[in-house]
Amino acid sequence: xxxxxxxxxxxxxxxxxxxxxxxxxxxxxxxxxxxxxxxxxxxxxxxxxxxxxxxxxxxxxxxxxxxxxxxxxxxxxxxxxxxxxxxxxxxxxxxxxxxxxxxxxxxxxxxxxxxxxxxxxxxxxxxxxxxxxxxxxxxxxxxxxxxxxxxxxxxxxxxxxxxxxxxxxxxxxxxxxxxxxxxxxxxxxxxxxxxxxxxxxxxxxxxxxxxxxxxxxxxxxxxxxxxxxxxxxxxxxxxxxxxxxxxxxxxxxxxxxxxxxxxxxxxxxxxxxxxxxxxxx
Numbered sequence: 001x002x003x004x005x006x007x008x009x010x011x012x013x014x015x016x017x018x019x020x021x022x023x024x025x026x027x028x029x030x031x032x033x034x035x036x037x038x039x040x041x042x043x044x045x046x047x048x049x050x051x052x053x054x055x056x057x058x059x060x061x062x063x064x065x066x067x068x069x070x071x072x073x074x075x076x077x078x079x080x081x082x083x084x085x086x087x088x089x090x091x092x093x094x095x096x097x098x099x100x101x102x103x104x105x106x107x108x109x110x111x112x113x114x115x116x117x118x119x120x121x122x123x124x125x126x127x128x129x130x131x132x133x134x135x136x137x138x139x140x141x142x143x144x145x146x147x148x149x150x151x152x153x154x155x156x157x158x159x160x161x162x163x164x165x166x167x168x169x170x171x172x173x174x175x176x177x178x179x180x181x182x183x184x185x186x187x188x189x190x191x192x193x194x195x196x197x198x199x200x201x202x203x204x205x206x207x208x209x210x211x212x213x214x215x216x217x218x219x220x221x222x223x224x225x226x227x228x229x230x231x232x233x234x235x236x237x238x239x240x241x242x243x244x245x246x247x248x249x250x251x252x253x254x255x256x257x258x259x260x261x262x263x264x265x266x267x268x269x270x271x272x273x274x275x276x277x278x279x280x281x
Contacts, residue, residue, distance in 0.1 A: 166222075
């Protein structure tokens with residue numbers, strides 16, 4: 001392992017220091033490169049990129065740090081800001097792994113060999129984006145499954161946070177209201193149509209569900225005067241869930257410059273990397 005981390009410093013703190021120090025003209029490039037190396041090494045270990053072959057982790061971290069640190073310097077020279085090392089590393093680590101692996105497995109590809117490089121480039125681009133977005137649905141489902149935590153977090157910010165009885169009733173009322181807003185009535189024409197095998201446009205379903213949100217809040221053992229309170233809490237829960245899902249979507253979207261970096265590496269000097277004998281996975 002090229003570098004080792006100080007036990008008294010967390011990775012989040014190291015990344016924060018990197019973000020603050022990198023734009024400075026008096027930055028310590030050796031220190032910052034070391035930080036980037038350690039971050040990529042840590043992320044690779046966390047994802048178990050190369051099982052127990054630690055030589056590959058070291059080589060990968062050096063390759064990733066060299067590639068991205070150079071990229072950051074170029075961005076800095078153009079006046080572009082790098083907001084978060086950790087986010088950038090998370091977004092690029094899997095494809096830097098592919099780049100690192102493919103450094104050892106190259107073959108020449110050109111139009112003379114009967115290969116449509118433009119089409120191939122497009123296909124690789126689509127494959128990169130598609131592969132990185134894998135798991136998006138599962139992550140969103142997990143976020144939706146944690147709706148009880150979201151409701152409780154919102155209730156913590158209300159005047160009823162320490163009133164166990166009213167808080168519990170608000171919780172149940174919010175949960176019932178949210179479930180009602182995403183459930184169509186049993187006698188719904190849309191549900192009957194789908195039950196009969198008829199094709200129904202998904203947009204029609206979305207519009208129908210949007211109308212369900214206009215329903216009055218469901219109050220569980222609460223006075224009618226609490227209706228507006230439940231409505232406010234439910235809207236806050238929806239907002240927080242929406243924000244969390246948007247963040248998840250962004251995490252599954254590879255930055256364009258990283259995709260370009262991968263493609264440029266794949267086609268640099270007319271070479272496309274292909275796997276041969278060894279499989280690091």
